[in-house]
Amino acid sequence: MRLGLTELLLIVIIALLALGPGVSRWLNRWSRQAKASRAAEARRRAAWEAERKARRDFILHRFQIVAAVFAAATAAALVYTLGLRPIEAAPQSYTVPAAASQTAAQTIEGTAALPLEGYQPPDCIVVRDGWIYMAARPAGGSGSALLRMREDGSAQMTVLAEEGVITSFAFDPAGDIWYTLLTGTGGALCRLSHDDWGASAQQVVTQIDGRPLAYPAAVAAGAGGEIYFTEAADFTSGAGSLEDALRAELVGHTATGWVYVYDPAGRSVQRVLGGLAGAPALALSPDGATLYAADLGSRCIWAVETSARELTAGGKGCTLFAGALPGYPGALAADGEGTVYVAYRWTEAGWLESRAQDPGLRGVAARLPRSVQQGLFRAGEPLAQSYAPDGRLDEDYRSAEAGGWALAASGNRLYLPGAQDGVSYFVF
Numbered sequence: 123m124r125l126g127l128t129e130l131l132l133i134v135i136i137a138l139l140a141l142g143p144g145v146s147r148w149l150n151r152w153s154r155q156a157k158a159s160r161a162a163e164a165r166r167r168a169a170w171e172a173e174r175k176a177r178r179d180f181i182l183h184r185f186q187i188v189a190a191v192f193a194a195a196t197a198a199a200l201v202y203t204l205g206l207r208p209i210e211a212a213p214q215s216y217t218v219p220a221a222a223s224q225t226a227a228q229t230i231e232g233t234a235a236l237p238l239e240g241y242q243p244p245d246c247i248v249v250r251d252g253w254i255y256m257a258a259r260p261a262g263g264s265g266s267a268l269l270r271m272r273e274d275g276s277a278q279m280t281v282l283a284e285e286g287v288i289t290s291f292a293f294d295p296a297g298d299i300w301y302t303l304l305t306g307t308g309g310a311l312c313r314l315s316h317d318d319w320g321a322s323a324q325q326v327v328t329q330i331d332g333r334p335l336a337y338p339a340a341v342a343a344g345a346g347g348e349i350y351f352t353e354a355a356d357f358t359s360g361a362g363s364l365e366d367a368l369r370a371e372l373v374g375h376t377a378t379g380w381v382y383v384y385d386p387a388g389r390s391v392q393r394v395l396g397g398l399a400g401a402p403a404l405a406l407s408p409d410g411a412t413l414y415a416a417d418l419g420s421r422c423i424w425a426v427e428t429s430a431r432e433l434t435a436g437g438k439g440c441t442l443f444a445g446a447l448p449g450y451p452g453a454l455a456a457d458g459e460g461t462v463y464v465a466y467r468w469t470e471a472g473w474l475e476s477r478a479q480d481p482g483l484r485g486v487a488a489r490l491p492r493s494v495q496q497g498l499f500r501a502g503e504p505l506a507q508s509y510a511p512d513g514r515l516d517e518d519y520r521s522a523e524a525g526g527w528a529l530a531a532s533g534n535r536l537y538l539p540g541a542q543d544g545v546s547y548f549v550f
Contacts, residue, residue, distance in 0.1 A: 506526065
């Protein structure tokens with residue numbers, strides 16, 4: 123049977139009349155469910171966003187509280203560190219001694235090196251009877267040792283090992299070694315008797331006027347057996363190592379350094395020269411009549427008679443041997459001709475001396491952490507200089523292979539610590 127257009131239209135109309143209301147109801151129900159689902163999803167999303175915002179605000183609030191507390195703690199720490207933290211001594215105003223201008227010195231460059239196995243560059247060097255004696259600290263260890271080797275670098279051996287740091291030593295006329303020792307509890311002047319069979323050491327001076335010897339830094343032995351030694355600075359609170367104490371004195375310029383003399387026969391200690399802004403080094407003239415003392419903070423070398431007592435740096439009986447040095451002197455030596463050699467611990471710091479009359483700013487620098495203070499001073503350049511007996515500048519010594527802080531003269535050689543390890547020497 124064939125269906126015409128009329129029949130098809132009738133069938134469609136009947137289907138719409140029969141099924142339309144149900145389809146319409148289904149569509150309406152589906153639409154309402156979809157709207158309800160969307161509304162529920164929107165409500166869930168709004169609740170989630172509100173919860174997330176509340177959580178974010180809570181965390182931000184806590185972070186702001188922590189940041190405020192941290193900022194307040196940091197500010198308080200800075201105020202305490204830079205303005206209130208106790209330091210070894212309050213900085214003082216000072217003036218560097220004026221000195222006559224010097225003519226240009228002859229420059230000597232280049233070095234030869236001797237190895238020093240197992241030890242850091244030496245803190246002190248003395249040459250005697252063809253041997254180089256050195257005080258050095260073990261590489262990666264603690265304590266200090268007195269070593270010796272031949273001038274060609276052979277036959278290295280240990281003479282003495284100490285738990286503290288040997289800061290300086292010298293031979294007396296009898297051949298005994300006098301050395302200054304710095305430990306965690308104080309310092310001492312010690313005497314060492316030694317021969318091929320062994321060594322025997324004893325502490326001789328551990329107190330000055332009833333107080334512990336603070337920072338002994340240098341020693342020199344007179345021809346009559348008297349022993350001259352220095353106390354770099356009288357910091358009773360303790361500044362750490364000798365280098366830390368010297369740096370603290372350099373910044374503070376409290377001028378509490380002293381040169382003393384010990385009489386082994388009478389077992390007495392007398393004061394020779396005071397008012398030194400750090401007393402790191404001593405040397406004696408060949409005739410034993412003149413004592414040279416390095417004044418670290420004043421960048422000069424004082425000369426006094428060895429028989430003098432109770433003098434003040436720059437006062438009566440104390441002569442300026444060499445002043446306006448290019449760096450801060452850390453070691454002295456004198457040869458048989460009377461030439462005085464000086465090694466520089468650090469080069470002149472313009473920022474420091476421009477504030478010589480401003481203790482307040484130097485007090486801030488004195489309170490900086492030691493690691494920061496170390497960056498305020500650069501290694502000395504030139505490394506060392508020599509001065510004729512009349513105080514005239516003679517020669518400059520420069521090299522990238524050598525360091526400062528110790529030196530010894532022997533013949534036509536000048537020995538200094540190596541820049542990395544071992545011992546370097548100039549031939550002149």
